[in-house]
Amino acid sequence: MSNININHLRKIEGSAGFLASVINGDVRSAKMAMRGRSKIIEGVLIGRYYKDMPVIAERICGNCSVAHNIVSIRAVEEAMNIKVSEEAEKLRKIMMAGHFINSHSTHLFFLSLADLLNIENDLKLKDDYPEEIKMALEVKEYGMEILKIVGGRTIHPLTNEIGGFKKIPSKEEIKSLIVKGEKILPEVLKLSEFFRKLKLPDFSRPTEYICLEKKGEYLAQDGDVVSNKGLHISADNLKNKFHEFQRPKEMIKRTKGDGKSSYMLGAIARINNQSGKLSMCARKYLESLNFRLPDYNPFHNISYQMVELIHCVEVSVKLMKELANSEIGNALTKEYAIQEGSACAAVETPRGTLYYWVDIDRRGFIKNVNIITPTAQFLTHMEDDIEAFVSKIEKKEKMENKMRAFIRAYDVCANCAIN
């Protein structure tokens, strides 16, 4: 492990020109312009056969492909009124947990850490924290292993399909994953202790936190849309409650609430709204952080991703144990009828709730589709935060670092915003 060079990863990620433009952006107005590089995926989907939906939709974003795969499949199933088995539902939850582990650990340990420690020289990070980096790689590896075994591969999953799973893992594979998960939990907890020491900026702006709610589920794959301000509607109703808008010169369909105000989602929203549903170790860690809820400091989103990472490791093991004692074969795709219909699917993903609306004709071809990604939803909120933050600070030095901290906290996904 002597050859680690963390900054390389940051250079690669930074090549998504958008991030650089934020960092060098016009700080005074704290607005960001995303130039049009849309792949027009929604347009591409219209007229395609329903089976192509996940294959095409997951290519909106390599980073979030697992999320797009699961939500697009659920939307088609809802529209055609297809029910899948409990085992298939479980496999999807395990897949999503693997996705959270992979996504959160990449973001926490490989993209944020050097920034949070204010380390410009990557050699120093490697020398100072070799143990932590080794553990972090193992945690990420566990998330990817889940995705490989359950989904077929880590990027653009293959096995999950409309009606269930094309191929299922063997009991032996599930058992080997359980062993790995149990081994990784203490390492995640050690990493969380390390993360606790990091100093995050002090800033607070009361806002609305929106996420999905379902009884007994912290990370819902369906359910109602709720907020800390009393919002409680079905996901399908969200379209009437919120409206999409677009700014000239950018290819993002943003969303705003009824009151024309921006809202926040993702880890910080979920923790604020339903921390009681967290797994045991995750809840203990949350309590030990001593953050008072409701917590309106956007920088704490990073700490809450750490809480969720613990949660997902625990939950993945729990779900796999249940699956190992059930009839996994039921998860295989069963026959279903192609039906006309339209529906909405909403699922909690690492960056927040991802929505898909789809309209399918009686032959199974897609008539219309609308995708609302987490980043498209919280981008306006981030700008509002930046504006408030900038107006409060007196010393306007090191602005680049401060803007970087915002990007880190929000875990922006540019590919999803401009789909």
Place this chain on the structure above:
Amino acid sequence: MSLSQKPIKKPKIAIISLTSCEGCQLTLLDLGEKFLNFANNVELVDPEFLKEEKNSGEKIDMVFVEGSPMSKNDEQILLKLREKSKLLIVLGNCAAMGGVPEIANYREEKQTAKHLYKYIHGVKSEPVKEVDNFVKVDFVFPGCPISAEEFIQYFPLLWESIEYGKELPKISDKSVCAECKEKGIRCFLLDGKPCFGSMILGGCGATCPSSGIMCQGCRGLCSGANVENISRGLKNMMTEEEFENTTEIYGLRDDIEAKEKIMPL
């Protein structure tokens, strides 16, 4: 310092995303420790180098481009990259074959950007075109996404071609079909199910057939394949419409049609 202690020259490389899902870059990141070791043995040039004045500084050794140029800005980046690099290498299906966004080329007006967006600045209404329509491409890592193992395997050979003037490597012309046979995966065709594997370039380890999905051709045609015959056989198992739709997903349709034009029935 003695000669033996002379530090090994590290290749200068840059990885640039045009319009894409960035999944090919992520595939490399997912190599974990292997990738970190790789990254430590190269000099990763910050994409900022593009902003430098024309012809200033020495050329970088290799640029890796993922995605397809879908805006004027993308096109300009591509031209600059070619000018400033010794080798221009494309990563993945979008850059090599147009990828999923190329489906729009086969669509009607109402399904284009105008249908979805109020403002359509910077979105070209022209067809999606692969990277080699704009600049010379020296090497292609095929696939959607690329195979990270293949990247690690071929990278030293690319470097040798620069350092020692060796010939550029070629990905061995073996079909996906052959890989299925090696892995013992039951052939789809035996069950009367279509699969494009016999005309498609292998190297992916037959990832899709291993997961129960027919090969849809994301790695492109293998040069030895009798495309005309295989297509005719497949059209006995699927309708013309299904054939077209399937080959559109990874931008294979225009390549097959081009072959059929060369060898008419």
